Amino acid sequence: MPVLETAEGPIWRLRNRRETLTRWFVWFLGIAIFLWCWQQISDATTWFFVWDAPSIAGDILGRATPPRWSYMDNLWAPIWDTLNIATLGTIAALIMAVPIAFLAARNTTPSALFIRPIALLIIVATRSINSLIWALLLIAIIGPGVFAGIVAIAIRSIGFCAKLLYEAIEEIDHSQVEAITATGASRWQVMVYGIVPQIMPAFAGIAVFRWDINIRESTVLGLVGAGGIGLQLQASLNTLAWPQVSLILLVILAAVVISEWVSAKVRGAII
């Protein structure tokens, strides 16, 4: 009851006294819990290692600079592999995600009772497992190499792409679908004319966005042996070749920056 009657007439406040006190109490409780947790974490931390962190970090930085530029000759092939893993993985994921999205969207699914839950399960299952773990599994199944990386990226991306796409399908303007249906068009024609044009911008956006993410993900796949630049990163880390590590990190940074730039351009052009 924010309106209070007083002798000088009604006044208005955002909250009455009781609500104000409750809010203060909740804030107090929240801060107390935070401080208690902080205390617990602090007790469990070996502060000695934390205190000397700056000097260790400085030491590694000193050894890592300057980067060993000549090592670049060994990096062109792996970075090309990495790009291919990301691109082919994304394309494969999109091919599988489109039908799943149509089966999962409430307004296009053939059966909301049976097929939709299955499609949603595929989406959740593929999304919930990290691509690094997919890669570990797939290396055991199909052996190490670029192909395992592509499949890992593809599987991981299905759920992401299908989820965003089915949300886009559910948000389309229904009247356009109605209008195409009213012309006597068949189910598939309605899809091609009434639905596809409406989700095209979303589809393009999702595709380049996921490609962008996949470039970053595929740089680490090599750590577990699934091909790409991560392989070189792991080898350099294991031999404590810090100048090579710094060069690899710079190359990854450059690849990500370029992919960001490309995806921004593509999205701008399509939408």
Add this chain to the structure above:
Amino acid sequence: MLRLDALTKTYKTGDKALKEVTVDVPSGQVIALIGPSGAGKSTLIRCINRLVEPTSGKVMLEDLNITNLKPAALRRERRRMGMIFQEYALVERLTVMENVLSGRLGYVGFWRALTRRFPQSDVDEAFRLLDRVGLLHMADKRADQLSGGQRQRVGICRALIQNPALLLVDEPTASLDPKTSRQIMRLICELCAERGLAAIINIHDVALAQMFVARVIGLRFGEVVYDGPPDGLTPEKLTEIYGEEDWEATIEKVDGEDDAIEAAE
């Protein structure tokens, strides 16, 4: 030519949108369907081509009962019923030409539709229709670049290229300004006369309906409460359809507005 026989629609929520509506539409007649929001006008129109499934009753198009057709036969009959929509319902991201040609989807196969390879005769007809509504130069523009009135003209072309026998028109002027509204209504009525089409036009604007059509049907709570010529719509009748309101003043005001538009033209 079209006969609605005790057409009833009850939604799942239990709302009775239509209660045993019986209407006879002779061929070539243009009918205005008036009534307050929620009276069942849109439902009535959508029950005819079964965008909404009627609960009971019959829709007879000539001698064919639309209500119990199988999907394939229904799609074939939908080709004979062109539909024009309130918010135009054009596919915004396709070109004007693609939108017009989409009216032929019932006649072409899936691959032709997908690759946009419509028969040349369809393309010729699309150009003729666009020329008729004065949008020939817009054929290659995307639909979302057009103004409201232009979009509705494209919507009209899309309905006419189906070569229909009947037009179902759902609030064609609801999102247009008064002058464009009149132009669109005039265009629809002219085209119906040229081609001998019957039409059912849902419309809010009583004065506009009275200007253009020969027969008005008033719907209230899903029931027909008026069926007759436009000049039979007395204030008492309008009160019966819409509820209590000072109709004399409203009609006078609308007339004044019309004069202003006439002067502007």
